[in-house]
Amino acid sequence: xxxxxxxxxxxxxxxxxxxxxxxxxxxxxxxxxxxxxxxxxxxxxxxxxxxxxxxxxxxxxxxxxxxxxxxxxxxxxxxxxxxxxxxxxxxxxxxxxxxxxxxxxxxxxxxxxxxxxxxxxxxxxxxxxxxxxxxxxxxxxxxxxxxxxxxxxxxxxxxxxxxxxxxxxxxxxxxxxxxxxxxxxxxxxxxxxxxxxxxxxxxxxxxxxxxxxxxxxxxxxxxxxxxxxxxxxxxxxxxxxxxxxxxxxxxxxxxxxxxxxxxxxxxxxxxxxxxxxxxxxxxxxxxxxxxxxxxxxxxxxxxxxxxxxxxxxxxxxxxxxxxxxxxxxxxxxxxxxxxxxxxxxxxxxxxxxxxxxxxxxxxxxxxxxxxxxxxxxxxxxxxxxxxxxxxxxxxxxxxxxxxxxxxxxxxxxxxxxxxxxxxxxxxxxxxxxxxxxxxxxxxxxxxxxxxxxxxxxxxxxxxxxxxx
Amino acid sequence: xxxxxxxxxxxxxxxxxxxxxxxxxxxxxxxxxxxxxxxxxxxxxxxxxxxxxxxxxxxxxxxxxxxxxxxxxxxxxxxxxxxxxxxxxxxxxxxxxxxxxxxxxxxxxxxxxxxxxxxxxxxxxxxxxxxxxxxxxxxxxxxxxxxxxxxxxxxxxxxxxxxxxxxxxxxxxxxxxxxxxxxxxxxxxxxxxxxxxxxxxxxxxxxxxxxxxxxxxxxxxxxxxxxxxxxxx
Numbered sequence: 001x002x003x004x005x006x007x008x009x010x011x012x013x014x015x016x017x018x019x020x021x022x023x024x025x026x027x028x029x030x031x032x033x034x035x036x037x038x039x040x041x042x043x044x045x046x047x048x049x050x051x052x053x054x055x056x057x058x059x060x061x062x063x064x065x066x067x068x069x070x071x072x073x074x075x076x077x078x079x080x081x082x083x084x085x086x087x088x089x090x091x092x093x094x095x096x097x098x099x100x101x102x103x104x105x106x107x108x109x110x111x112x113x114x115x116x117x118x119x120x121x122x123x124x125x126x127x128x129x130x131x132x133x134x135x136x137x138x139x140x141x142x143x144x145x146x147x148x149x150x151x152x153x154x155x156x157x158x159x160x161x162x163x164x165x166x167x168x169x170x171x172x173x174x175x176x177x178x179x180x181x182x183x184x185x186x187x188x189x190x191x192x193x194x195x196x197x198x199x200x201x202x203x204x205x206x207x208x209x210x211x212x213x214x215x216x217x218x219x220x221x222x223x224x225x226x227x228x229x230x231x232x233x234x235x236x237x238x239x240x241x242x243x244x245x246x247x248x249x250x251x252x253x254x255x256x257x258x259x260x261x262x263x264x265x266x267x268x269x270x271x272x273x274x275x276x277x278x279x280x281x282x283x284x285x286x287x288x289x290x291x292x293x294x295x296x297x298x299x300x301x302x303x304x305x306x307x308x309x310x311x312x313x314x315x316x317x318x319x320x321x322x323x324x325x326x327x328x329x330x331x332x333x334x335x336x337x338x339x340x341x342x343x344x345x346x347x348x349x350x351x352x353x354x355x356x357x358x359x360x361x362x363x364x365x366x367x368x369x370x371x372x373x374x375x376x377x378x379x380x381x382x383x384x385x386x387x388x389x390x391x392x393x394x395x396x397x398x399x400x401x402x403x404x405x406x407x408x409x410x411x412x413x414x415x416x417x418x419x420x421x422x423x424x425x426x427x428x429x430x431x432x433x434x435x436x437x438x439x440x441x442x443x444x445x446x447x448x449x450x451x452x453x454x455x456x457x458x459x460x461x462x463x464x465x466x467x468x
Numbered sequence: 469x470x471x472x473x474x475x476x477x478x479x480x481x482x483x484x485x486x487x488x489x490x491x492x493x494x495x496x497x498x499x500x501x502x503x504x505x506x507x508x509x510x511x512x513x514x515x516x517x518x519x520x521x522x523x524x525x526x527x528x529x530x531x532x533x534x535x536x537x538x539x540x541x542x543x544x545x546x547x548x549x550x551x552x553x554x555x556x557x558x559x560x561x562x563x564x565x566x567x568x569x570x571x572x573x574x575x576x577x578x579x580x581x582x583x584x585x586x587x588x589x590x591x592x593x594x595x596x597x598x599x600x601x602x603x604x605x606x607x608x609x610x611x612x613x614x615x616x617x618x619x620x621x622x623x624x625x626x627x628x629x630x631x632x633x634x635x636x637x638x639x640x641x642x643x644x645x646x647x648x649x650x651x652x653x654x655x656x657x658x659x660x661x662x663x664x665x666x667x668x669x670x671x672x673x674x675x676x677x678x679x680x681x682x683x684x685x686x687x688x689x690x691x692x693x694x695x696x697x698x699x700x701x
Contacts, residue, residue: 282692289578290661324630325656328669354660361664425663 007190008183015179020172027164031157038153039127043116046129046146049083050114052076053144057087057135070096082149084126087133090140104128104145124151189214193222205233238302245407246295253284294424298406301431308348308435312458315377315386316342318349322357329364336372343379343386345455347436355432355440356386358425359451363390366449383457389450400442404430429453477592478502478520482512482538483527483554492525495581496588509533516542521549523591525584528555528566539569550591554579582647582693589644604639606686607699609678611639618678625677630655634674638687638697647694671695 056072073096077085086104087096102124108117114131128147135142196209208226211219264277300306316339323337330337345352363373371391378385395403402408406427433440438455479501483489486507493505504519506512510532516524524542528535539551553566553574566574572594573587604611608621616632618625627635633655638646648667652658655670671687679685684700 279691286580286692289580290663292578293576293661321657325652325658325662325666326664328673329664329666332669350659353658357658357660357662361662364664 007187008180011183011186012176012179015182016172016176019175019179020168023168023171027168031160034160035157038150039116042127042148042150045080045083046116046127046148047114049077049080049085049146050129050131050144053085053087053146054131054133057133057142057144059136066095074098077146082152084128084145084147084149086145088143088145089135090138090142095135095142104147108147109143109145119147124149125154126150189218193218193225197225200229202236205229205236242295242299242302249291249407250288253288257281257284291424294428295406298424298427298431301428301435306351306431306435308351308432310346311349313345313347313349313352314342315345315352315384318353319356319375319377319386322353322360325357326360326364330373333364333367334370335364335367338372338374339377340375341377341379343377343384344458345384345436346458347455348432351432351435355429355453356388358429359388359453362425363388363449363451366390367392379457381457384455386453386455387450389448391447392449394447395442395444395449397444400444403442404440476502477522479504479523479525479588480512480515480519480521481505481525482507482509482530482535483525484508484530485527491581492584495585499585501588509535509538512538513541516547516549517545523588524549524551525588526551526553528553536565536569539566539571543570550594552584552587552591580647580693582645582690583649586644586647586650586694589641604636606639606642606697607684608682609639609686611635620678620682627674627677630670631674631677634670635678638695641696643696643698645690645694645696651695667695 053073053076056069056076073085073087077083077096078098083098084102084104085096085098086094086109088109089095102121105119108119108128108130114129116127116129119126119128126147127150128145130143130145132141133144193209193214196207200207208229209222211222214222260277260280264273297306319339323339327337360373360375367373367390373388373390376387376389378387399408404426407423408427430440433453433455436455438453440451440453443450443452477500479496481489481492481496481503483492483505484507489505489507493503496503504515504521506515507530509530512524512526512530513533515521516538524538526535526538530538533541535553535555539553542549542551548570550572551570553571554577555566555574556577572591575584575587602612602614604613609618610620611618611632613636616629618627618632618635634651637651637654649661651667651670652662656666671689675687679687686697686699688696688698690696
C-alpha cells in the first residue's frame with residue numbers, strides 16, 4: 001500500500017501510527033489497572049464491614065434487645081452513603097435492613113463462599129458480597145448481604161474513555177504534523193545527494209559525492225554510489241582509451257595506404273607497378289581487418305560478452321597439437337620445444353587453444369636461436385597451472401605488468417616490427433583466461449622469462465569424475 | 469566456368485551494400501560461377517524460390533527481410549540449398565541462431581575474398597564424392613593416398629605426416645587459392661589466425677622437397693592471399 005508513495009508520506013504515516021499505537025496501549029493499560037485498583041478498594045471495604053458485622057453479631061450479650069443490636073449495626077453499616085446491607089436470620093426473618101437505593105436481588109441472597117458479585121440495573125452498578133453469619137443465640141447461621149453502589153466509578157471510566165478518544169484524535173493529528181516535519185528535515189540529505197547525482201555527466205565522472213555532511217545511515221548509499229561512479233569512470237576511460245588505441249593503430253596502415261596509392265596514381269605506370277601497389281594495399285588491409293577482429297574480441301571480452309563453452313580439455317594434448325604447428329618455426333630457428341606434466345581444465349577448447357598459442361608465438365618471437373621453450377603443466381586440487389618459460393633477454397620490471405595491455409610492446413621501436421604482430425596477442429590471452437576465471441602473469445629474471453596461466457581445476461569434483 | 473561434375477554452378481548473392489555486392493559478383497563470376505545479385509531480402513526470397521541455385525550467399529542485415537527470415541522461408545518452402553551467411557556481428561547467439569535455422573556456414577565481415585571463395589567451394593563440394601580417389605596426380609607428381617607416399621618423376625619423396633596432409637589438401641583443390649587460415653585449419657586444426665609465419669615455413673619446406681629439384685614448379689604463391697597448386701598450362 002505504501003510502495004511507490006513518497007518517503008515523507010510514508011514516514012509521516014508510520015510515525016502517526018506508532019504514536020496512536022503507543023497511546024492506545026497506554027490508555028488500555030491505565031483503564032485495566034484502575035479498574036483493578038477500584039475493585040481492590042471495594043473488596044477491602046466490603047470485607048472490613050463484613051468482619052465488623054460478624055463481630056457485632058457474635059458478641060451480642062444474651063438478653064440484650066434486638067433494638068440495641070440494630071443500633072449497633074446501623075452505626076456500623078448505615079454511616080456509609082453507598083452501602084446497602086441486609087441481615088437475615090436462619091429462618092428468613094429480616095434481622096436488619098438498610099436499603100439505600102434498590103433492593104438486593106433475590107438470587108444474591110444465598111451465601112456463596114463470600115464471593116464478590118457484581119450487578120447493575122438501568123442506571124446503577126453495584127458490587128456486593130453475600131456470606132453466612134453466626135448469630136448469637138440462634139442454632140443455624142444467618143445470612144448477611146452487603147452491596148456497594150459503584151455507579152460513580154463507572155461514570156469515572158466513561159469520562160476517562162471519552163477524553164482519551166478525543167486526546168487520541170488530537171495526538172494523531174499533531175503526530176502526523178510533527179512526523180511530516182521530522183521526515184522532511186531528516187530526508188534533506190537525500191535531496192542534496194539527488195542534486196549532486198543530477199549534475200553528474202560523462203565529463204564529471206571523476207567527481208564524488210562528499211561523505212562528511214551526510215548522516216551515518218546514508219554513507220553506505222553514498223559509498224556504493226561513489227563506487228558505481230568509479231566503475232563507470234573506469235569503463236569510460238577504458239572505452240576512450242580503446243577508441244584512441246584504435247584510431248592510433250589504424251592511422252599507420254591507413255596513412256601507408258593513402259601515401260602509396262596516391263604516389264602510384266600521380267603518373268601513368270606499367271601494370272606491374274599497379275599490381276605491386278594493390279598487393280601492398282592488400283597486405284595492409286589484411287592487417288587492419290585482423291586488428292578489427294582482435295579488437296572486437298577484446299571489446300566483447302571487456303563487456304563480458306564472450307561466453308566460453310564448457311568442456312573438459314586435456315592440456316597436454318592441446319599443447320602437443322600447438323607444438324606440432326609451431327615445430328616448423330622452432331626448427332627453423334633451432335629452438336627446442338619441451339612439454340611435461342598434464343592437467344584437465346573446464347572451458348572452451350578454441351579459446352584456450354588461442355590463449356596458449358598467443359603466448360607460444362610470443363615466446364618464439366623473443367627466444368634467441370638455439371634456446372629452449374619449455375611448457376610445464378601442473379594439476380593441483382583446485383587449479384591447473386600452465387607455465388611457458390623460455391630463455392632470452394630479461395623483461396624490464398617496468399614493462400612486465402603492462403605486457404598484457406593491448407597494443408603494449410616492451411620496445412616502442414618495435415611498433416612497426418612484425419607485420420602481423422599488432423600487440424594484441426597477450427591482451428587476448430588475458431581476456432580469455434579471465435573469461436575462464438583464471439589468472440595469467442609473467443615473471444622474468446636472470447635471462448629467463450616465464451608466462452604462467454592458472455585455471456581453476458575442472459569444476460566437477462574429482463570423486464565425481466572417477467565414477468563416470 | 470566453375471563446374472563440379474560437369475555442371476555449371478549458380479549462386480545467388482544477396483547483399484544490400486551495393487559496392488560489396490558488386491565486387492562479390494565480379495569476383496565469383498571471374499572464379500567461374502554464374503552469379504545473380506539482389507539488394508534486398510524480399511528480392512532474395514523471390515529469386516531463391518523461383519530459380520534453382522547451388523548456393524545462397526545472404527547478408528544478415530538487409531532491408532525488407534533479413535537474412536534469417538529469408539533462410540527460414542526458403543527452408544519452409546522445402547529447399548535444402550546450402551546457405552552461407554555474411555554478418556557484421558559475431559555474437560555467439562547470432563551463430564547459434566543461424567545454425568539452428570539451417571545455415572551451412574558464416575563469415576564475419578570484414579573477410580578476405582579468398583576466404584569466401586574457399587568456403588564457397590567447400591560448401592559446393594560437400595556431398596559430391598571425390599574422396600574415392602586413391603591416387604592424386606599432377607604433372608609427374610604422384611601421391612598415393614593409401615600408402616601415404618609421394619613420388620615425383622619416379623623418385624620417392626620423404627614427407628612428414630603434416631607435409632603429406634598439406635600436399636594432399638593442395639592437390640585435391642588444385643587451381644584454387646587456399647588462404648593460410650584455411651590451410652592452418654585443415655592441416656593443423658588451428659581454427660584461429662595465428663600471427664606467425666608457420667604456413668610460409670611449411671610451404672617453403674614442402675617446396676624444397678616437391679619443387680626445388682624438379683620442373684615444372686607446381687606450388688604457387690598468390691601474393692597476399694594464399695597458395696595453390698597447379699600445372700602450368
